[in-house]
Amino acid sequence: MTEAALQAIGMSAGYHGVPAVSDIDLEVRSGEVVALLGANGAGKTTSIRAMAGQIGLLGGSVRMNGSDRPGPLFKRIRGGLGLLTESRCVFMGLTVRENLRLGRGPVDDALAHFPELDRRMDVRAGLLSGGEQQMLALARILAARPKVLMADELSLGLAPLIVRRLLDALTAAAADGAAVLIVEQQTRLALETAHRGYVLRRGKVALSGPTAELRAQSATVADLYL
Numbered sequence: 202m203t204e205a206a207l208q209a210i211g212m213s214a215g216y217h218g219v220p221a222v223s224d225i226d227l228e229v230r231s232g233e234v235v236a237l238l239g240a241n242g243a244g245k246t247t248s249i250r251a252m253a254g255q256i257g258l259l260g261g262s263v264r265m266n267g268s269d270r271p272g273p274l275f276k277r278i279r280g281g282l283g284l285l286t287e288s289r290c291v292f293m294g295l296t297v298r299e300n301l302r303l304g305r306g307p308v309d310d311a312l313a314h315f316p317e318l319d320r321r322m323d324v325r326a327g328l329l330s331g332g333e334q335q336m337l338a339l340a341r342i343l344a345a346r347p348k349v350l351m352a353d354e355l356s357l358g359l360a361p362l363i364v365r366r367l368l369d370a371l372t373a374a375a376a377d378g379a380a381v382l383i384v385e386q387q388t389r390l391a392l393e394t395a396h397r398g399y400v401l402r403r404g405k406v407a408l409s410g411p412t413a414e415l416r417a418q419s420a421t422v423a424d425l426y427l
């Protein structure tokens with residue numbers, strides 16, 4: 202079995218010294234899409250932020266791309282992390298073209314992922330629809346060919362067709378070798394898209410496994426949201 206590209210080992214993290222998540226063991230291998238599930242406040246965003254190096258750990262460790270000490274966020278990005286946070290990661294005052302030029306990958310590669318952006322190149326990102334903004338953010342990240350990609354709530358407020366398009370792009374990135382971790386409020390969609398899943402409850406992993414198994418235990422998964 203291949204080594205995990207992203208691994209949390211006994212990870213605890215939180216705010217002002219108080220853990221919001223604790224003892225998290227989680228891994229994502231290259232080629233996999235893994236879903237992080239759980240109710241509001243269960244600790245999904247905190248886990249992503251800790252694994253990305255946005256907040257420090259209170260315990261345990263995170264390994265990324267073979268490194269035990271992956272360093273702060275900017276270093277992880279340099280080392281092959283793509284991070285799509287809850288807030289749309291685009292420069293609203295810049296055009297689509299300018300946004301793409303600021304990315305770490307070629308503009309043409311970004312457009313190959315989302316050709317629909319081509320006719321919007323001279324439009325300021327702030328004037329795009331929410332779906333187009335999210336495509337822009339993801340196109341820029343995918344063009345850099347990240348080895349590890351984390352996406353937090355990428356579907357928030359978007360139309361189902363756009364969400365499908367974005368998730369398909371993540372699936373394609375995994376098929377291309379990326380290790381993909383998604384936080385997704387729409388459990389059904391997440392379980393359809395991902396290969397494996399982890400369900401958090403009150404800051405701990407309450408259940409994990411292949412999504413086929415989690416789908417078969419949908420009542421248990423639903424209980425963990427209570």
Ligand SMILES: Nc1ncnc2c1ncn2[C@@H]1O[C@H](COP(=O)(O)OP(=O)(O)OP(=O)(O)O)[C@@H](O)[C@H]1O
Pocket residue numbers: 216221239240241242243244245246247248
């Ligand atoms: N900046 C912060 N300062 C203090 N506490 C925080 C902060 N951000 C989150 N928390 C707390 O940490 C816990 C986990 O929150 P987190 O945002 O990680 O959950 P989540 O599963 O991502 O929820 P949601 O689906 O609502 O985004 C919650 O109790 C939350 O109130």
